[in-house]
Amino acid sequence: MHEMGIAEQLVQISLDAIPKSMPTPRVEILNLKIGKLASVVEHSLTFCFEIITKDTPLENVKLVIESMPVKIHCKTCHKEWEVDTPMFKCLNCEDGEVEIISGRQIEISSMELAEE
Amino acid sequence: MEINIGKRVLEKNETDAQRNRAFFREKNVFVLNMMSSPGSGKTETLCKTLGHLMPEIRVGVIVGDVCTTNDADRLAVTRAKVTQINTDQFGGDCHLAAHLIDASARQLGCDDLDLLIVENIGNLVCPAEFDIGEDARAVVLSVTEGEDKPLKYPLMFQVADIAILNKVDLLPYLDFDAALAVDNMKKVHPGMPVFELSAKTQEGFEPWLEWLRRKVGEKTAK
Numbered sequence: 001m002h003e004m005g006i007a008e009q010l011v012q013i014s015l016d017a018i019p020k021s022m023p024t025p026r027v028e029i030l031n032l033k034i035g036k037l038a039s040v041v042e043h044s045l046t047f048c049f050e051i052i053t054k055d056t057p058l059e060n061v062k063l064v065i066e067s068m069p070v071k072i073h074c075k076t077c078h079k080e081w082e083v084d085t086p087m088f089k090c091l092n093c094e095d096g097e098v099e100i101i102s103g104r105q106i107e108i109s110s111m112e113l114a115e116e
Numbered sequence: 117m118e119i120n121i122g123k124r125v126l127e128k129n130e131t132d133a134q135r136n137r138a139f140f141r142e143k144n145v146f147v148l149n150m151m152s153s154p155g156s157g158k159t160e161t162l163c164k165t166l167g168h169l170m171p172e173i174r175v176g177v178i179v180g181d182v183c184t185t186n187d188a189d190r191l192a193v194t195r196a197k198v199t200q201i202n203t204d205q206f207g208g209d210c211h212l213a214a215h216l217i218d219a220s221a222r223q224l225g226c227d228d229l230d231l232l233i234v235e236n237i238g239n240l241v242c243p244a245e246f247d248i249g250e251d252a253r254a255v256v257l258s259v260t261e262g263e264d265k266p267l268k269y270p271l272m273f274q275v276a277d278i279a280i281l282n283k284v285d286l287l288p289y290l291d292f293d294a295a296l297a298v299d300n301m302k303k304v305h306p307g308m309p310v311f312e313l314s315a316k317t318q319e320g321f322e323p324w325l326e327w328l329r330r331k332v333g334e335k336t337a338k
Contacts, residue, residue, distance in 0.1 A: 002210055002242040009125045017121050037271050039241045086270030089306045097307070100274065104245075106125040113117045 003040060006106060007048035011058055014111055018057060022116065025057040029112040035068040035103040070103030129246055132214035136221065136249025143226040145176075146335035147234065148328070149248055151272060152256035153265070154238030157282040159187045160315040161256060162235060166194040168325050169231070173332055176229045178220045180212040180237045187235065199224050203237065211242035214249055231332045240269035251335060258282040259290055263297040266304045273304040278311065280324060285314040 010030065018025045034040050042065055053059045073080045074090035075097040088098050124130075140147050152158050159179075166175055176197040179187045188200035199220050203209040217234060226232060234250065236243040255276035257265055260283060266273040273279065279301050287294060298310050309327065313320035 002245070005209060006125055009128070013121065013123050013125070017119055017123075019119075038245070039271065086267055086274075087303050088270070088274055089303060094306075104271070108121045108123055108125075110118050110120045110122075113119065115117065 003044040004048045004052075006040060007045055007052055010108060011049070011052055011056070013108055014058060015056070017111065018113070022113070024116065026114040027058045027061050027111050028114050029062045029064055030058075031109045031111065032063060032065045033068050033105055033107045033109055034065050035105045036070050037100065037103040038106050040106060066109075068102055068105055071101045072098050073101045074098050126245065126247075129214050132218060133247035133249040136214055136218050139218070139221065140226065140232070140249060140251070143229070144336050145226045145229045145232050146252075146332045147232045147248075147250040148331075149234045149236060149243075149250035149253045150256065151236045151240070151243045151253065151276070152238060152258075153240045153261060156238070156256045156258040156261065157315050158235050158238070158256050159190050161280065161282060161313075162233060163191060163194055164315050164318055164321070165325065165328070166191070166196050168321070169328065170194065170196060173230045173329070174228055175231045175233065176224050176226065177233050177235060178212075178217060178224065179235045180216075182208050182210070182237065197224050197229070209242075210237055210239045211246050212236050212248060213246050217248045230336050231328070240265065240272045244269075244272040244275050252277040252331060254278050254280060256280045256282050257297065257301075259284060259286055259292040259294065259297075263293050263300060266297070266300040270304045273301055273308070276305065276308065278309045278327065279305075281310055281312045282315055284312050284320060285317045 014027060014030060046063055053061060069082045071080060071082050072088055077093040079090060079092040090098055150158050169175060177191055178199055180201045181187060183202055183204050185200045188198045191198045201216050201220055253276045255272055301308060301310055311324040313324055
C-alpha cells in the first residue's frame with residue numbers, strides 16, 4: 001500500500017530534476033535502487049506509476065530496478081556480511097550490536113531523457 | 117541524455133523527523149513510537165500503562181488510524197491529552213509520517229508533558245520505514261498471532277528498541293509457543309528486551325513500566 005506514496009515521491013524528485021531549458025521533456029527510463037528489506041513490491045510500484053504519470057513527462061517511463069542486498073555491520077567486531085535470511089546476529093562474535101548498512105534504501109540513481 | 121539524481125525517497129521524511137526530534141528535545145519530552153499489527157492490544161496496553169504512570173508522569177498520546185476516533189475515545193478515560201490522526205484525509209496512508217506527527221504534537225502542546233506516546237497505525241510493514249523523530253520504538257506482538265511474525269516482518273523487529281508480547285493470560289488456551297516467539301525476535305534483533313505481559317490482567321506489567329519510567333527519567337533529567 002505504501003507504494004503509492006513512494007511513487008509520488010519518486011515522480012516529484014524526477015520532475016524537479018528535469019532541466020528547465022527543455023520545452024517538451026520525456027523521461028524514458030528511471031534507474032532505481034531498492035533494498036530487499038524496503039518492502040516495495042515492484043509490480044505495485046509499476047502499477048502506481050502508470051496511474052500517476054499520465055499526461056506528465058514521465059508517462060510510459062520504464063522503471064529499471066536494481067535490487068540491493070541486505071548487508072549487516074557488527075559494531076563489536078566490525079565484520080560486514082550479506083544476509084539472505086532475516087537473522088541479524090553476528091556470525092563471528094555472536095554479539096547483538098549489529099546495524100543494517102544496506103537493504104533499506106529506496107533511491108533514484110539517475111534518469112534517462114529522450115533526445116529532442 | 118542521462119541525468120544523475122542520487123536522491124533518497126525518504127529524504128523529506130528524515131528531514132521532518134530530525135525537526136521533530138529537535139522540538140521534542142527542546143520540550144524535554146520522551147517520545148515512544150508504538151507499532152504492531154491490528155488487534156495486538158496497543159490501545160488496551162496504553163490504557164493500563166497510563167493508569168500506572170499518571171499523574172506522576174504527564175502523558176500525551178497521538179493515535180493513528182485510517183478511520184474512526186474509537187481509540188482516542190477509549191484513551192480519553194485515562195485523562196491523558198489525546199489527539200487522533202485519521203489518515204483517510206491524507207489518502208488512507210498505512211503509517212504515520214513525520215510531518216503528521218509535527219502538526220499533532222504542536223496541536224497537543226508538549227510544554228506540560230514528560231512522555232508522548234504515538235500509537236501508530238496497525239501494520240507491521242510500513243511504519244517501520246518511517247522515522248517520526250521518536251526516542252524509542254516499541255513493537256507489540258500478541259500470542260494470538262504467529263510465533264514466526266518476527267521472521268516474516270524482520271524490519272519491524274530489527275528497528276524496535278523493545279518488544280511486548282501481549283495477552284499472555286491466553287497462553288493456557290492456545291498452542292502458541294512463547295519461547296519460540298521470543299527466540300525468533302532475538303534472531304532478528306539479538307539483545308532486544310522483550311516484556312511478556314497481559315494488558316487485561318496486568319500480569320508481567322512491572323518490568324515494562326520500570327523500563328518506561330527509566331527512559332522518561334533519563335530524557336527529562338537532561
